[in-house]
Amino acid sequence: MSSEAIRNTFGTPETHFLNHEKGWKSWAFTLDHKRIGIMYLIGVNVALIMAGIFALVLRSHLWSFDGTGPVKLSNEMYNQMFTLHGAVMVFSFIIPSVPAALGNIVLPMMLGAKDVAFPRMNLASFYLWIAGTGCLLAAILSGNGLDTGWTFYTPYSIETETGVIYATFGAFILGFSSIFTGLNFLVTVNTMRAKGQTWFKLPLFLWSLYATSIIQVLATPVLGITLLMLIAEKTMHIGIFDPKYGGDPVLFQHFFWFYSHPAVYIMILPAMGVISELISVYSQKKIFGYSFIAFSSIAIALLGFLVWGHHMFTSGQSQVVTLIFSAITFTVAIPSAVKVFNWLATLYKGSILLSTPMCYALSFIFLFGIGGLTGLFLGALSTDIHLHDTYFVVAHFHFVMVGGTLTALLGGVFHWWPKIFGRMYNDTLGRISCFLVFTGFNLTFFPQFVMGARGMPRRYATYDPEFQIFHQYSTIGAFVLGFGIVMAYSVLLYAAFKGPRCGSNPFRAASLEWQSSSPPDFHNFTHKVVMTDPYDFDTQVYDEELDTYVHRELAQPTKPVEADPQPATH
């Protein structure tokens, strides 16, 4: 390709990964990380919709304390509803959401690479995701549902007649899907960085994905074996967890949380990475404290392995252990706060552009702040005894998981959407969706803090009349939140098909993925990437002819653009 032709692709490329092959087979058997990422994005959002509907049914049931609300579930149905909501949300949506969907699309491009290290394993990961989610849902289709809560605590999970085996097997498979993604990312970041891209020239999103991958690889196998042992216990009664046969049910809790606490960081770390990118790009200011943010990701990943016992303060573990777990839990707050302060310092005196992704990013900081700080209430021994298993806990982790991860996912999707489809969304409608998500979310979960502190226990189908007003706020909020999310995706879908064309780098971002065309070529780049600091926005200059920002070196028509030594062959 001539240098002029390469330059022109920054405007509108003729062939790109979306049109270079057509037909369903070109998607189903693709090894292209971008296509796999898009399929993942569709998949996790289908899971989000399903689990979201379960949540709305739940909230409708809780409208009134005496069962006069719009939806009346039996107690058994209620149990199944919150279990499926939790299990699908955690295992099928949140865990793969940012890494497997956004990460898959962006990670190789941020490295200037053509693909992840193991493309077939990447595709296998997606099909395992489908199989695992299918198994989770088979629990419903089996006719018995699932009523253990997403935690599958023994001994109840051994005794119940519901589809625990389907669901745990599904979670087992989803675990492998997650391991494959993590393994792939670790290797890709290690061996496939562009020439001259040192570790400290990586965008912070990659540092957080790297830390996430470490957790995925180290923690998930433990969940795998735990779930297998639970299945063996349920089918053969091997007597390891089942007290009826001399087993220890608390051992299950230890195993489960050894995975599931680090899993919380699988959910939140990639979201923090997205926020680091958004905050910096939309205030057009070099990220403050790069190495602190980078190392805090690693610190969170490692500390996350040492705090699982804080879920078991009331399970009868020894006082000394409880004290130690509580203390280490507090230390996790330090790297988390390091990130928040660095984001705030980045915003300070930046030229802030309040476009949709930035609105989501700012919502994230606010909501994650509350979610994180209320975690300290629960990590402190004395308050936890009071708040344990109340709506306070529910509100806390929804502030982190939804206020954190979901908000960051939406922000990230808005940010990279023009890169993926080469079309721009309607910014005003996007901002309205963010406003709805933010208000709806707060209306849903803020009252739950109050309820929880006043003693409303979680997972109950009925409640005392004094809590009704809070439950009603919460139910209204849930519908607003749901509407906001639907609106966000409607805006995005419309943009993908009908939005105005945009150039390769409409937001003046500096990380390498913006040096490709929008949508990117099948091989990601048709030229040799120009190594640059991902947060040095001065390198990007506005090109009037192409109506987009282009890297200084690529923009000079006099200087020939170096074509890729291994050009694409189509």
Next chain:
Amino acid sequence: MAVADSHDTAHDDHHDHGEFIAHHFDSAEQQFDSGKLGIWIFLVTEVLFFSGLFVAYTLWRNHHPEVFEQAHVFLNKYLGGMNTIVLLFSSLTMALAVRSAQLGKNKQCSLYLLITMVCASMFLGVKAVEYSHKWDMGIFVRSAFDFHAGHHAAEPGTLAASLGVSPYLIKLSFIPAILLVGCIVASVIGKMTEKPLLSKFLVGMAVTVGGYFLGVVVGQVFVAATEGGSHASVVSPTEPLMLHAMTSEDGDHQAGDGEEHDHAEGEKHDHADGEIHETHHNEHHDDAHAMDHGPDPSKFDRDIGTFFSIYYCMTGLHAIHIIGGIIALAWLYWRSLAAHWRPDYFGPVDFVGLYWHLVDLIWIYLFPLLYLIE
């Protein structure tokens, strides 16, 4: 990793060295480094996967050391020892296979791979003998544990009876038998339809499956030799206690006052599992008590059953990994026959080799932990 993209195979055909370099790698070196790091990370996940079982083992051994002492005598350490040697030998041949692949000696490599696969199947054959032997005696997992000394006599007229082996062994050997016949038939068909590579590969697979039956035969001989045809000699260390326990097993719940008292004590102790030290104390007391008035059979069964729960989980999971290893080795064997390895491209052999060494290593831990308890 082979190229899976049609564009690139077309493109790479022009290069001599690009044949096995996937399109997204810049060089063979980068591809090899990625594979190597990938397999090492995978091995880490494998170790962690087994770790849950090792933790369960450690906890149980700490809480109930006496159970492990009493139960391990049911495991034949000669069979286990032989399997250890078989696996160690297979590790050697695997290492030699890697070496020959590095030198581009495909024929030699395929031979070493074949020996490795035969060893792996032989290991499974011996394991099948061990498992069926235990099932014959009613040694199952915790809830199904129902020990009775001596073998279930196979029903007269059945295949098991005429061969003088356990009916469970016949059932276990069913799939390998089908595979063996299938491989031989398919290989003959391959020969007739002039697909020499396929035919050769299938002969190799038939030999591999034959290894299983070699293991079965050797295992049976070992059992006969080391246990003198009867199980009693092996259990001898705890025989009086065991036999007593087993013979008074029937109708344990309708037993007299004294026994019911013992029973209740056993139950109570079971529920206090968490407090290790006190439990231990009671344990010895209980046991001494039990010796005087006859042991509490229900308690005895339960605890030994848990040992075997752990035993079956650990060795079963390990056996699944052996089967996975055989499948991976078969893939390498196919590619060796097709002469794919060159000094600059031998990654897959190296990576599967690492996996194989890990599977061996896990057995090296399992063997003493389960078989050699003193």
